[in-house]
Amino acid sequence: MNILVSIALKHLLSRKRQSLVSLMGIILGTGFFLAISSLMVGSEKDFLKRLVDNSPHITISDDFRAPRIQPAEMSNSAIEIKNVRPFRETRGIRGYGEILDFLRSKPGVQASEMLLGQGLVTYAGKDTSVTLNGVIPEDLRSVSTIEEYLVSGKVDDLIANPDGILLGSELASKLAIKKGDIFTVVGPSGTVRNFKVLGIFRTGRRSYDETQSFLHITRAQSLLGKVNRINSIIVKTPKPDEALNLSREIEKRFLYKSISWQEASEDLLSTFKIRNTIMYTVVSAVLIVAAFGIYNVISTVVLEKQRDIAILKSIGFEPKDILKIFLSQGIILGLVGCVFGLPFGMSLMGLLMSINFKPPGATQSIGMPIDWGIWQFMVAISFALGASILAAYLPAKKAASVNPVDIIRGGT
Amino acid sequence: MSIVADSLTKILTGEVPVTLVKDVSLRIEPGEAVAITGPSGSGKSSLLYLLGVLDSPSSGELYIDNTKVSSLSDSEKSKLRLKHLGFIFQAHFLLPEFTALENVLLPMQRLGELTGAEMIERSKTLLEQVGLSDHISKIPKKLSGGQSQRVAIARALANNPKIILADEPTGNLDSVSSKQVQEILIRLAREFKRTVLVVTHEEEFARSLDRVIRIVDGRIQ
Structure with missing residues (x-):
């Protein structure tokens, strides 16, 4: 020594x-x-x-950070226009295929289109509003963790049956719906469709379990009257830390509002x-x-x-x-x-x-x-x-x- | 190795500066045995520390083996002490937690020129030469004053130094032990041709060496 x-x-x-x-x-x-x-x-x-994990790393929505200039605002002072109302446009992300192609070209990045909307559930005389997450069931596993929280049923069932729906546990118990039950959803434009409960999920966040549901995107599009439209793209990156930069890049390139998880939970x-x-x-x-x-x-x-x-x-x-x-x-x-x-x-x-x-x-x-x-x-x-x-x-x-x-x- | 001092002066700075050693010039030839004597507080020990490169002079020059000591770095001075200078102090200057053998091993281990086995072999030989072969694994507390002092001598000799410096080595010893230590020091000079410098009160012992340097008030008399 x-x-x-x-x-x-x-x-x-x-x-x-x-x-x-x-x-x-x-x-x-x-x-x-x-x-x-x-x-x-x-x-x-x-x-x-x-x-x-439970929220997408990046959410691209059909909004813009700065609202688009309406045609009436472009007028000059020689003309006066009264009672101007904003142009009624059909909302949605235009050219989303391009965005998806761009995202999928990045190694490891998973992206999927979604259509979000509200619907009204009617079952056994009870009505309650529900958030409809129109998703591509095949992508659900890669871009979200909902499968981990399924207390009954499988995501596979949703792939097999496009008329199925996954419900939050609190929502299900509020309506007294069990797996296998069929209930009616009314869209905002009055479209009515029946869905079969294929699974119940419980994330532990009550507000989420009380309002959310997952269904096939095509069914959501028809219920919401927005055929072939989507209003949201959710993205999972292999390294969550990179989400911030990627979301900035997306927004710069495609102008649509793109929010990374860091931005969403800055506080x-x-x-x-x-x-x-x-x-x-x-x-x-x-x-x-x-x-x-x-x-x-x-x-x-x-x-x-x-x-x-x-x-x-x-x-x-x-x-x-x-x-x-x-x-x-x-x-x-x-x-x-x-x-x-x-x-x-x-x-x-x-x-x-x-x-x-x-x-x-x-x-x-x-x-x-x-x-x-x-x-x-x-x-x-x-x-x-x-x-x-x-x-x-x-x-x-x-x-x-x-x-x-x-x-x-x-x-x- | 020769020691040459050229007007060495040591002043302790403080509120009242104290001159310990004043303008000392001397020359000690290789193999010479020299006694430094003088009354208490005359500065003889201070002179020894200066000559042994343990302390640095306020002014003047010291040459050991024709090397100007003031030109050496602190590290080189330490090395010089380690290899060529062996110190023996008044008493009980052994490391208390280490056995006699381990105390003797210290300088060799620091120098690191021998293998472990060689070091132990040499330590045992040295302790045997000072008559302590039965006490090698005792800690200093278990040794008498005379035995401790002989361990200290063995330790001073560990790296086979050319110069031995002893500061009142018999100061705290009974007459029998004193005699033994004195004999060892004389033998080192006579038989082993070491340069030996001893600060001592014992007139008889001093006279038995080659030369006596008497210091009074920091000066050679």
Whole structure:
């Protein structure tokens, strides 16, 4: 073993109790740091996954950010036109095939056209409005996660039966509809069609489960009186982070309003930033307190070992050797702290994961989302080591500057 | 290795500057055994630290083996001490957590020129030469003052230095132990042809060496 490290070890072992106490500080600090940061990151990831997965990464709608100029607004002042009403256009995304071709040409990007609209469900004397999501059932799996939430039925059934519909669980229970029942939907223009319930989904978001339904796009087009039209394109990108740039590109190219998930949930993302700052401040404080413990034990050792430092220097050890001796004490404490602190943190994480609770109003109990990513471990290790090294560096620097003659003179 | 001092002066700066060593010039030939004597507080130990490159002079020059010491970097000075200068202090200057053997091993391990086995072999030989072969695995607390001092001598000799510097090596020892230590130092000079510099109070011991330098108030008398 390196002579400097073995001296460092002997110094630490000569003050077993103090070393142990400061070690405990690092162990607890590292453990809590790991557990809390993995919980925070886990909950953020969990939340973002719900956010990102359950909603399209990009939604292109048939709106424009700036409304189009109406012909009457282009007139000059020589003519006065009164009672101007906007031109009645048939809404929808024009030339959507081109947009889809463009999107599908990008590697990994999935896109599907949709027609969204409102309908009225009539069943057993009850009426309720429903949001009709006219989709291409074959694309449903790739661009949405609705299949994961199906409590009964399959997406395949919708592919096989174009007259089928998937309903939200709350909507179904409100109307007392079961899978296999047939009910009537009335479109805004009065078109009436019957649909067979092929599946019930429950996402856990009540407002969604209460209003949404999925049906074949052609049926939606006929119900809404918009044959061959679509008013929405939903896009999934292989890397959700790229959605923002892609959506800007789409909007620049095709002018239609294109909203990425980042834009749609800007407020939440900034909340996460603030939350992370708070979290890292708090858990860092734990390690900073632990670092004071290390600083304390190493300063004490430095003070006690003035004579040893003088001896080593008189033998021919350089100041930087002395620095290394005391710095390695910090590193040893930090490393040993990690060796015990990480398992301690992991057991905390395991404990947190085993907690299940039911938030008020929720229908399912949920567990703590814990992120077991290597990143958390790396951050915890580097923070613990960094704090230990810094805490050791200050007394070590002092030790390195000890003038041996002062000590020897005082000792004789 | 010769030691040449050219008007070495050491002043401790502070509120009241104290002159420890004043304008000392001397020449010590290789293999010479020199005693530095003088009353307490005369600056003899300070002179020894200057000659042993442990302290740097306020003014004046020191040449060891014709090398100007002031031109060396701190690291080179450390290396010089490690390889060529062996220090022995008044007493109990051993690392308390290390056994006698480990204390003797330290300078060799720092120098790193021998293999581990060779280092241990050499340490054992050195401890045997100072008559401590039965105590090699004892920690300093378990050793008597005389034994500790002999371990310190063995450690000073570890890297086979040309110059041995001893600062009142018998200061804290009983007469029997003193005799043993003195004999070892004399033997180092006579048999092993080392340059030996000893700061001592013991007149008889001083006279048994080649030369006596008497220091009073920081000057050679």
